[in-house]
Amino acid sequence: MKVAVFNIGKILSGDLAAPVATGDTIVLDDGKIVSVGTGDAGDSDIAIDASGMMVMPGLIDSHVHITFGDYTPRQKTVGFLESYIHGGVTTCISASEVHVPGRPRDPAGVKALAIAARKSFDTYRPGGMRVHAGSVILEPGLTDADFAEMQAQGVWLAKAGFGNFATPYDYAPYVALARKHGMVSMMHTGGSSIPGSTGIWADHVIKGGVDVSYHVNGGPIAMPDADFPRLVNESKVAMQVCTAGNLRTTLLVAKLLAEAGENERLLIATDTPTGSGIMPLGMLYTMSHLVSLGGVAPEIAVAMATGNNARVYRLNSGIIAPGRDADLVLVDACLGGSQSDALSALRNGDIMGVGAVVTNGVPRFVGRSRNTPETTRKARVAHCKIPQSFTADH
Missing domain, CATH: 3.20.20.140 (Metal-dependent hydrolases)
Structure with a gap:
């Protein structure tokens, strides 16, 4: 199953050495990340419009x-x-x-x-x-x-x-x-x-x-x-x-x-x-504590919760790059808060809102998380060629 996530505001790579990746589109296929760059949904089976939200590794x-x-x-x-x-x-x-x-x-x-x-x-x-x-x-x-x-x-x-x-x-x-x-x-x-x-x-x-x-x-x-x-x-x-x-x-x-x-x-x-x-929400809370109270850069805190763990435990997930496991999370500032994006929210001591989760290349939900506040921007399924709904309601 080929999945494309497009219209991404910023890609937080999870890689401590290069914590922000260039691009606005990530393509997944057969459980792996195929490409990270620019473009549109192309011929994907499922296309997720990130609506300007940021994407980080799971x-x-x-x-x-x-x-x-x-x-x-x-x-x-x-x-x-x-x-x-x-x-x-x-x-x-x-x-x-x-x-x-x-x-x-x-x-x-x-x-x-x-x-x-x-x-x-x-x-x-x-x-x-x-x-x-x-x-x-x-x-x-x-x-x-x-x-x-x-x-x-x-x-x-x-x-x-x-x-x-x-x-x-x-x-x-x-x-x-x-x-x-x-x-x-x-x-x-x-x-x-x-x-x-x-x-x-x-x-x-x-x-x-x-x-x-x-x-x-x-x-x-x-x-x-x-x-x-x-x-x-x-x-x-x-x-x-x-x-x-x-x-x-x-x-x-x-x-x-x-x-x-x-x-x-x-x-x-x-x-x-x-x-x-x-x-x-424990991981999100600790990330916000390290950033807002400990002076850790927010994109570095993301890497500490993803790529750092992947390196020590020898996992293929945790970093957004071609060939890595296709585990992605769309994040944003929470609706009703004082901040405009996910990284600013962490600096403010807020948790990030979760707007979609993909694991092993399969969308698990697209829409509102039942555990975080609603995101400011709204991720949506732009098109889906398979008979299944991936919205949060389902």
Whole structure:
């Protein structure tokens, strides 16, 4: 199915090195971006008139506590992932299935849990969302053979922080095994968040050798301020800030990384659903906080929520460029606000309004999001050659 999005006001690429792309038209085909430039809808099967709205890559929430299906037992809520689509989130990455009731803690159990979660989302896309599930919870006793088996079954995420270890330093050899088998490793950072977890500080993260310091701003309790410069200066770990954390330390992390010239290490996520609840607009809120309070340029904040996550997690989405996955979001200033466009809204501390979402090259809705205020400009389906309506009402 060929889809064209035209009459775009500005293309926010998600690429930190070149955050604004030239052009007013994006063409998608067979789930990939075909071209980014100027023109019209041409011979597309579906043409979406952006009406001057901006387009950005679909947001990538790299810290979501998925269980099985579109359900969270922590908040007893059905349909939260599909609801996140209406907040512009097109990809969710598991922060481990730690909230599965009665989750296993033995090596065979955590291995089985990760494999089952991974496979259960292979073809299941709630609301059209891409879900990367199956993050193995590192526990004592896991062997090289266990990691090899998980790798063979498609597991590529590993989580340190909830295992039955005497000290967080003991995660290091298991993180090394995960890396040997091609896995991206993450470590809980900050105070204890649930029974069975422990406080983890900068020295643990540095010596653990992980790829990502999870909710470095606190999940929800942050580590001491003196630890943040250590992570920035003594490691190259990606530093993930989450909506369900400490806002002051979010701004501190952004300041330290900007001063070090390493904005590529800052990842935006939510750390939900947890005790903080369901946050369909969490990514948008954190972006607005970083821009309006932290001095981050709005197009850079977009990259921190898209392309930065894609790079660290080795995804083909997150950047608007030919050959990339066709996950797009049309955004604008919210109707009734004081600002005239999406980037100005972020500078003002507002969230952006979502006017359309496309995932895997398929429009999921065109029109008003049910979770953000209405957009100032109105996206519309200019023509459609297939027997399906993509308006928000349907």
